[in-house]
Amino acid sequence: MFKKTFISLALTTAVSASAMAATEQDVQNAFHPYKNDVPAYQGLSAGMAINQDNVDQFKEIIDPAMYDFIKAGDTEIKVGETTSFDLNNSYVEATRKYMNDVSLGDNVGEIHGSVAGRPFPQEPSMDDPRAGEKLAWNFKYGYNWGDSAAIWPFYWTFRDMNSGKAERTLKFNFNFLNFTHRTQQTPVPAITPNPSNLFRATYLQVLEPFDVKNTQLLIQRFEDDLKRDNAYLYLGFQRRVRRLSTGQVTDAFLGSDIMIEDFEGYNGRISDNKWTYKGTRNMLLPMYNHNDMPLDADIHQDEDGYQMISFGGKGNCFQNVTWQLRKVYQLEGEPLDPNHPISKRQHFIDAQTFTIPRTVTYDRNGSIWKTFSIGQAHPDHHLPQNKGSGVSIDDSFSMIDMQAQHCTTGQFKGIIDPELTPESKMTVQNLRASGK
Amino acid sequence: MSKTIIMTMNRVAAGVAMGVTAMSLGLSTTAVAADTEWAGFVENATYVRDGVGLSKFRNTAQAEFSKQLESDGWDNVSINGTLRATYDGVYDLNSDEFGKDAQAGYLGENWHGQDTSTAILAPGTPFPCENDPALCKNLDGYMDQSEDDARYPDFNDQLDFIRELYISADKQLESGTVLNLSFGKQQVVWGKTDLFRVLDVINPVDYSRHNIYDELEDIRIPQWMLTAEWRMGPDKVFDDSNFSLVWNIDKFRPSNLGTCGQPYAILDAGCFFASRINGGGPYVINDVVDYDWSLRNSQFGAKWEGVYGDTTFSLNALHYRQQLPSIHFLGGPGNNFGLFDIHFPEVNLLGGSIDYYSMDQDAVWRLEMAYTEGEELARDTDGYKKTDMLRYVIGFDKNIIIPELGTSSAFLLSTQLFGEHILDHERDMPNKKDNWIATLLFKGFYMNNRLSPQIIIAHDFAAEATAIAPSIDYLINDNWKVNAAFNIKEGGNKAFPWSAAGGAAAGGQTEPLARFLNGPIGVANQEDEFQLTVRYSF
Numbered sequence: 001m002f003k004k005t006f007i008s009l010a011l012t013t014a015v016s017a018s019a020m021a022a023t024e025q026d027v028q029n030a031f032h033p034y035k036n037d038v039p040a041y042q043g044l045s046a047g048m049a050i051n052q053d054n055v056d057q058f059k060e061i062i063d064p065a066m067y068d069f070i071k072a073g074d075t076e077i078k079v080g081e082t083t084s085f086d087l088n089n090s091y092v093e094a095t096r097k098y099m100n101d102v103s104l105g106d107n108v109g110e111i112h113g114s115v116a117g118r119p120f121p122q123e124p125s126m127d128d129p130r131a132g133e134k135l136a137w138n139f140k141y142g143y144n145w146g147d148s149a150a151i152w153p154f155y156w157t158f159r160d161m162n163s164g165k166a167e168r169t170l171k172f173n174f175n176f177l178n179f180t181h182r183t184q185q186t187p188v189p190a191i192t193p194n195p196s197n198l199f200r201a202t203y204l205q206v207l208e209p210f211d212v213k214n215t216q217l218l219i220q221r222f223e224d225d226l227k228r229d230n231a232y233l234y235l236g237f238q239r240r241v242r243r244l245s246t247g248q249v250t251d252a253f254l255g256s257d258i259m260i261e262d263f264e265g266y267n268g269r270i271s272d273n274k275w276t277y278k279g280t281r282n283m284l285l286p287m288y289n290h291n292d293m294p295l296d297a298d299i300h301q302d303e304d305g306y307q308m309i310s311f312g313g314k315g316n317c318f319q320n321v322t323w324q325l326r327k328v329y330q331l332e333g334e335p336l337d338p339n340h341p342i343s344k345r346q347h348f349i350d351a352q353t354f355t356i357p358r359t360v361t362y363d364r365n366g367s368i369w370k371t372f373s374i375g376q377a378h379p380d381h382h383l384p385q386n387k388g389s390g391v392s393i394d395d396s397f398s399m400i401d402m403q404a405q406h407c408t409t410g411q412f413k414g415i416i417d418p419e420l421t422p423e424s425k426m427t428v429q430n431l432r433a434s435g436k
Numbered sequence: 437m438s439k440t441i442i443m444t445m446n447r448v449a450a451g452v453a454m455g456v457t458a459m460s461l462g463l464s465t466t467a468v469a470a471d472t473e474w475a476g477f478v479e480n481a482t483y484v485r486d487g488v489g490l491s492k493f494r495n496t497a498q499a500e501f502s503k504q505l506e507s508d509g510w511d512n513v514s515i516n517g518t519l520r521a522t523y524d525g526v527y528d529l530n531s532d533e534f535g536k537d538a539q540a541g542y543l544g545e546n547w548h549g550q551d552t553s554t555a556i557l558a559p560g561t562p563f564p565c566e567n568d569p570a571l572c573k574n575l576d577g578y579m580d581q582s583e584d585d586a587r588y589p590d591f592n593d594q595l596d597f598i599r600e601l602y603i604s605a606d607k608q609l610e611s612g613t614v615l616n617l618s619f620g621k622q623q624v625v626w627g628k629t630d631l632f633r634v635l636d637v638i639n640p641v642d643y644s645r646h647n648i649y650d651e652l653e654d655i656r657i658p659q660w661m662l663t664a665e666w667r668m669g670p671d672k673v674f675d676d677s678n679f680s681l682v683w684n685i686d687k688f689r690p691s692n693l694g695t696c697g698q699p700y701a702i703l704d705a706g707c708f709f710a711s712r713i714n715g716g717g718p719y720v721i722n723d724v725v726d727y728d729w730s731l732r733n734s735q736f737g738a739k740w741e742g743v744y745g746d747t748t749f750s751l752n753a754l755h756y757r758q759q760l761p762s763i764h765f766l767g768g769p770g771n772n773f774g775l776f777d778i779h780f781p782e783v784n785l786l787g788g789s790i791d792y793y794s795m796d797q798d799a800v801w802r803l804e805m806a807y808t809e810g811e812e813l814a815r816d817t818d819g820y821k822k823t824d825m826l827r828y829v830i831g832f833d834k835n836i837i838i839p840e841l842g843t844s845s846a847f848l849l850s851t852q853l854f855g856e857h858i859l860d861h862e863r864d865m866p867n868k869k870d871n872w873i874a875t876l877l878f879k880g881f882y883m884n885n886r887l888s889p890q891i892i893i894a895h896d897f898a899a900e901a902t903a904i905a906p907s908i909d910y911l912i913n914d915n916w917k918v919n920a921a922f923n924i925k926e927g928g929n930k931a932f933p934w935s936a937a938g939g940a941a942a943g944g945q946t947e948p949l950a951r952f953l954n955g956p957i958g959v960a961n962q963e964d965e966f967q968l969t970v971r972y973s974f
């Protein structure tokens with residue numbers, strides 16, 4: 001009996017290992033899905049608009065929240081051509097190098113052997129009970145802002161969706177830095193010393209308006225996903241650094257419609273959610289060439305001549321950008337904390353870049369609460385210094401609270417330049433020094 | 437260096453401030469002006485006190501600037517400044533209650549009921565330098581403001597309208613670490629405590645602005661200081677490490693407790709010090725010791741702070757002068773022109789702070805502690821005693837989402853217990869050997885944080901006094917903000933024996949020593965107010 005069980009276990013392990021082994025073809029499929037052809041949908045063509053009149057025809061390729069908006073006449077989608085957003089080759093090479101060393105641990109939030117690159121480049125399978133978790137890891141260790149980046153500056157506008165009134169505009173600087181899983185900017189794959197084994201840090205500083213000027217936030221995420229982030233808040237009027245409890249990361253950040261946990265689509269631990277892979281489909285996503293979009297000449301002017309994405313539609317809550325038909329993984333994240341303010345997020349992940357251009361958030365009662373669009377700009381059609389960076393650039397966002405009929409819109413100047421984000425910027429001391 | 441040098445620095449500071457202003461206004465090159473960032477506000481604060489009427493009609497204009505400079509070999513070189521101009525119209529609009537013509541029936545009238553023991557001491561003279569030149573001479577340099585000084589508190593010999601003006605620069609060292617030097621008139625903030633100060637004692641404080649209730653940011657008195665910070669960053673043990681030195685080269689200034697006749701005179705000390713023995717007897721204060729500028733009299737400190745895992749910490753050491761007055765008894769009535777001299781003794785402080793995020797509680801614990809040697813506390817028989825002191829704060833901060841209260845935003849719950857232990861306590865000290873003040877802040881956010889109600893409660897256990905301050909902030913837009921608040925105090929009825937008035941045999945009195953026992957909350961028990969503040973920011 002014992003022998004039979006052992007053989008059965010050994011066979012299972014062998015089959016499992018075989019199923020998990022990643023191949024060069026997996027890499028090609030993952031990073032170059034549009035090499036040979038691009039997806040198509042009957043009646044859809046670049047240059048057309050999807051509006052109240054024809055949206056039903058395209059319901060299958062639009063997420064449910066966006067469908068509701070278009071159906072109600074709140075906005076329309078302008079369709080662009082599907083283009084390849086090739087990630088930096090260093091990230092692809094790192095994927096090749098380490099992909100067969102990676103395995104999940106016994107518990108959600110545990111991973112082994114992931115040094116750099118996409119941990120699980122294989123196509124997800126509905127038969128794999130942990131496929132959702134693997135997609136979440138692919139996002140976490142994605143090439144989202146590369147090894148480091150800055151958004152200098154970053155405007156958030158609070159808007160009443162019914163009246164269109166802009167209630168408040170915050171101006172920030174944001175910085176991102178990976179301590180580990182680095183592939184392109186030296187040092188690779190990790191910055192040392194790193195005594196607490198940080199994976200990533202996010203830093204932001206409020207520049208305007210006066211009442212929140214010099215508010216700064218530093219989030220340090222650990223390589224150990226089971227450990228909660230360290231978050232520090234500096235309030236300008238107090239000149240002191242305060243530790244944050246995680247209650248604050250699910251709070252409306254500075255009164256916006258965005259939680260800290262919403263940053264970049266999902267900004268929390270893998271282990272905080274139950275992850276479910278809901279399928280692969282072709283869908284329209286807000287991904288575009290920034291320089292070809294109608295831009296907002298008013299909110300920001302600088303010596304580069306850079307202008308930001310403009311907004312329109314109901315309440316000026318929608319980006320004026322083109323959407324393209326792309327391969328999408330649908331991933332559901334259900335918070336394990338019973339006191340969490342949401343019941344789940346439906347993420348629509350771009351399969352090529354593993355960014356999250358669309359997320360629909362449900363309240364505790366299961367009703368759609370918020371919908372998040374992060375416009376992705378191709379780096380070769382953006383600032384000159386971003387050309388060739390291989391970073392899919394977060395370039396605009398709209399977080400709409402559908403229940404409150406309120407939105408927060410974001411306009412970015414994303415810059416891929418390691419000089420703007422030295423390690424010293426990601427320290428507690430920097431909060432004090434910068435806030436003084 | 438001497439007092440002249442400090443005055444010269446103040447004049448230079450005024451020149452630089454005006455220069456930067458002029459450049460930004462286009463009197464110099466456009467390119468320079470474009471590099472200077474300006475922000476600020478104008479504000480009216482109107483407070484009405486129960487039974488008294490208007491207690492504040494403060495109009496403030498504040499501007500902050502920062503200008504980046506180019507420098508070979510140095511990074512992040514900048515000049516930073518904050519300018520403030522204040523006019524408080526309460527002295528013109530409610531001159532019966534406040535100002536040089538304010539009259540009190542007896543000492544402490546605004547704090548306690550009629551007490552026959554106060555017959556020994558006459559009521560304090562409001563604005564002594566307007567009403568009693570001899571007393572003004574005794575108080576030379578301390579609590580001797582003229583009414584105009586109170587009316588326009590930023591415009592004085594110390595050029596306090598320059599709230600801050602300092603130059604800051606970073607030097608990249610070969611080790612990969614950074615040395616930051618900062619010089620000028622500035623605030624240096626230590627510690628993690630709200631409302632009360634344990635380690636945050638480098639800058640003295642102006643309590644005359646609004647007792648203990650204004651943000652410390654607005655009431656710290658900036659000092660000329662040189663700071664050096666060695667930012668070491670992470671190493672194999674610490675996630676962050678920083679060592680800093682601070683040298684306060686300014687001429688010593690004590691905290692401003694408010695001159696008699698001002699609406700906010702903490703502990704009613706201003707009137708006590710402006711009092712005299714009834715019947716034309718000697719003044720309470722004979723002299724205020726002035727500490728000339730000298731290296732010997734400068735104040736300096738060091739701090740090492742860092743991050744270790746889930747813990748942030750600091751270790752602090754400071755040599756400074758006590759910022760609250762110590763009264764030294766000179767002898768019995770009749771022996772001197774006054775009874776006491778005011779000293780500000782030298783103090784050595786050792787302390788530290790630590791905060792820790794508890795994953796299990798999803799909350800942050802804060803601990804701050806300071807041990808001082810050299811402080812002097814008031815006592816009955818000898819006027820004062822030098823004693824070591826231990827002060828500490830335990831704080832607990834948690835964010836709680838309470839959907840039942842109609843918002844999905846988290847409420848902030850912050851509690852603190854501030855403790856004070858007198859190591860060489862004497863029975864004739866009005867301060868208890870151990871005392872605690874507990875504070876609670878509960879703050880909520882509605883309408884995308886544009887509407888924010890909060891309540892602050894503080895309770896002084898020894899004084900059995902409580903302050904309750906509910907308020908609501910409404911941000912109309914990015915520019916306009918309105919704050920409406922109540923500030924209610926209860927308690928402060930403790931008596932303490934004074935030997936000159938029969939001491940314990942008489943069962944204790946309110947005057948003059950009980951003011952120290954009743955503390956800043958208890959002594960302000962008649963200062964219940966409605967407060968309205970309107971601010972336009974730019």
